[in-house]
Amino acid sequence: MASGWHLARRPKGMPVPDDFALRPLPGRPLTDGEVRVANRWLSVDPYMRARMSEAKNYIAGFQIDEVMEGGAVGEVVESRNPDLPVGTAVLHMAGWRDEAVLSPADRPTRLPDVGLPLDHWLHDMGLTGGTAWIGLTRIAEAKAGEILFVSAAAGAVGSAVVQIGKAMGLTVIGSAGGADKCAWVRELGADATIDYKAGPVGEALRTAAPDGIDIYFDNVGGDHLDAALLSARLNARFAICGLIEGYNRGGGTTLNGLFRIIQQRIRIEGFLYTDHVRALPEFHGQMLAWIKEGRMKSRTTVKVGLESMPDAFLGLFSGHNVGKMLVRL
């Protein structure tokens, strides 16, 4: 019998295991156009925390006592859709469960056989790699020879930004918390790293980039954003992907470098992966080439079994994992 994780209650502050409940899913025969998919890999991502809240956000919230959703890759095991025969690999959003029934309205994406293990569609070929690529190419319009600063560079998106940045011919400075994470960011190819736990980010960035930065890929906000403003060169572009610092702490962010927006003619732009789906074919082609050239060291932390989903999700907020967190079924 299929089962899935339901939202048991809305978390207050940091989520806890009792906010989630694993319950059986009612079985039913397929109707025309539907497929039954056995999920193989499930994604957990920080944005899901926002969907657990009642507050209005850029994506609809989860409902109490309903199955949660998220990125998943699976295989069609029963089909009443001739475009998706049994055996087809699909990417879809009915995660947090072991088996999903999908109609055409759920827009399952057929995955081409490009010689990659399926889990790649949930990291370097998926949301995290795609977010990094869109931010660099579409929002920041990065050009070879420019200087890039990226925060949370050991994270799932940040580590993709570091590697895509190097593949595009940029000088890359990555910030991460602690010596181990910084060592890994250097392994990914970063030219310099900043351990933000070791001292003020602004000073460290001035040292790492004495001539300033052209691009800032922001996963953090707060002091990192202010440091980037103060180190921005003329016509710098900031791709704002996450402002985690503010989400956790609450309250306002104090910026000392706002005056630089005019002085340096900085362009700051927020973006979401989902607004750029038309660019994904180009992304997939480019990323696949980079993977085959050995340029992408994607690191994943894998937990096994549906029951480990809340544990994997909560691990995103402990700051201990490195790279993309996945659950294999």
Add this chain to the structure above:
Amino acid sequence: MASGWHLARRPKGMPVPDDFALRPLPGRPLTDGEVRVANRWLSVDPYMRARMSEAKNYIAGFQIDEVMEGGAVGEVVESRNPDLPVGTAVLHMAGWRDEAVLSPADRPTRLPDVGLPLDHWLHDMGLTGGTAWIGLTRIAEAKAGEILFVSAAAGAVGSAVVQIGKAMGLTVIGSAGGADKCAWVRELGADATIDYKAGPVGEALRTAAPDGIDIYFDNVGGDHLDAALLSARLNARFAICGLIEGYNRGGGTTLNGLFRIIQQRIRIEGFLYTDHVRALPEFHGQMLAWIKEGRMKSRTTVKVGLESMPDAFLGLFSGHNVGKMLVRL
């Protein structure tokens, strides 16, 4: 004998009359290519305050005991440049003096006879009107039907933004300090005004624009910028022209609405008039048409005589004048 205002000393905080000194200028015969210009109109602008400081800025500072500079319109009275015969009207940067000797390196701009009094080239056809037009068309990419919020709407740039915004078919909300200035902003055509001295800007903006804003033209920063973030609609664009609030007060700016940058995919961009000179012919053609259609009510505060320059300049910071401040010689 010609004379000009020299920087006597660098101001501490708000400039005072003793920071300026009116001194005779040494006379000399022209060399090939030069023209002697009798200035008719001189401009005073807030950006000149920054040039009086030692601090590095986006434009070179004035030097102690040298003549100050600024926008000016004059008439060629002696010429060794066949392109600029006696009688030609020119726009140039050798202001703060009654007579200027200009070489081709000073790039005097010959003013076409378009049937306008010369002073227009220092306001609606000049820096302030051009800054408004560039911000709306080139930075914010405003489209008819959108909702525009502009701060310091009674100021020289802001009043041009209000009128250009209306000419472009936008709904315009302008903020200004006090009932008199707000009344004038409504006279200019604004659909709604916010008196920022009467209460919090954020609340007033939510009332004036319950569905949010598409464009924010920022002359102020601080609370106005935060209010604009919190009221921004999807894909809002902010043209950052001035952040006066921070210049005067010093210290950082606390923003509560930063998270909206991602949620609403806001684009924020700083700009300077001088980066967009290639767009000026299009601006001049468009603005001239609007002036002839009677769409632009340019209001100027005019002081007379070279000796009134420091007084006119200091008046910019008193908050009492409305529209563009000019000195007529």
